[in-house]
Amino acid sequence: MVNGLHDQQSEIPESDYSQSLKKMDVATCEAMAVSQAIKIDHVAKHIGYSVHIYKRICRHSVSLVSAVPRSRWVTSDFENWDFACAAGQSRAIMEGYLLFRYLVIPPSCNDEWVTKLLVLYLNDRVRRAKMMADLMATEAADQWSSEIEELRIRLNSNPWFLALDTEVRKGCLSGKYLMVQNRDQILELAGLDRGQFNAAWDLLSQYAHMLPMLFTSSEPDGRGSGEENQQDKDYIGATVACCADILNTATNIMTTEFPATKIVRQGIDSIFYKGPKSNHPEFPKNHR
Template sequence: MEIQLTAEEKRQLNAGYNQALADFDKATCEAMAVSQAIGVQMAEAHIGHSTYVFLRICNHAASIICSVPRSRWVRADFEHWDFGGMAGHSRAILEGYLLFLYLVEKPGSAEEWSTKINVMFLNDCTRRIKMMGNAGADVKGLEAQADELRDRLTSNPWFAGLAGQVKKRCLSGDNLMIPSRDEMLENAGWEKQHFYAMWDLLSQYAHALPISFFRMEPNGRGTGLENDVDKAYIARMLDWCAETLTEATNRMVEAFPGTAEARKGTKSKFSPGPRSNRPGAPNRGKIKR
């Protein structure tokens, strides 16, 4: 059975949702403004690669804020309260942030960076082989590229110093990153049990698995109509994603100090976005935050 909220609890949930949306709006605006303020600048390789992941995180954030109810980013004459609409994008932000942290960290040597980037290249290459092979495409060129990447890794002294099982998984193309996910969670400061609980919930909704529909209720949870469960789930993920976006933006500003002035909350300038956020557009009136 679903727990019925009192009128006061519903009021608090509604206010909490509105605040979470405002915080996420601000974080998204600042992240996109900083990303675009970076433009084309010279940077060390690890910083340069991290900007691409940061941009992908920004795009997932924009997709979320265009899909959640009461967003100023879109005009609609109805509200669609479906947690599944943001689940996949939320999961992408969380996993993207772990990869971002992995790349943005300054390597200890050229050999370490070469290992990190070639492990990522090999993971990408093997996934393309599988994907394109299933589509019936010729993958001989990709297979040759994968062999070349393995040669680069096995001849790298830094790679040679890794544990045997880690090297095995890297050479198979299974590893996107050298550290395990648990190690990256610790690096991010995220509590492991909480992360996996939320990760499993997001996965259920992103893939339309049974948890996402076994407890659907008439005129309520899982139907798209306004309901306490979906509202609470959406608010919680808006909060977490806003915090994650802010931390990633902080790291980008550290790498590119000149972008700090682009951070102006919901008045930040970027495109595409709401009309008031477009470069050159005046900010008329007070923006609700």
């Protein structure tokens, strides 16, 4: 971080940020191309569900690369250098990646896969039922509550689920858990450092929500103001580079599962819909 921020606006180095932005641009282009080339007919169920999560990660990546300053994905007459512009989408990418890694693992048996699916659906139904109840939508809340009971009955008749630790079963049946394994276990599986991940998660959460770190660190014409400054540039650059690495790993997994998609990974020249005009299939390559 740079001291004397207000006197050094014109001296902020651009190379590191530009490299990080290009890295995210390339990763998003390739991921979008791969996601659109995937054919999920006749694939294992856990792979089919993983594809849905992967595509959602891709959409958050598009939102991220479209939100940060100097991206070719958006034409704007101003630049917003507030780190908060990147925090929410980056956090969603990290969260989605953990769920993706959890679901893409080949289950040991069908009962394990069914357990994972039922726990995921139970977590969803519990949230929906509470939301409807809070809105005083009694009929909708009762409908979701009915599904909750059906899911619990199915879990309690599943041999793989019944072999789990008592506390794990309790958390799953309450709808508290989205995944059977906890976050630390998924991080270990994904080869991610727990301390670093948790620190990055906490930092992004501060800026994705209205928490004290967000506004107590603000400076006039500097950090948190939206004006170009070294702190926000460093945070945004580091975050998009991290998300690019996550996205690349997820794309590597998908191209392993769907080898025919490898050919569409052409870096920034990848062809796909819903992106910069130069990446559209109708746009001639010699015009880039």
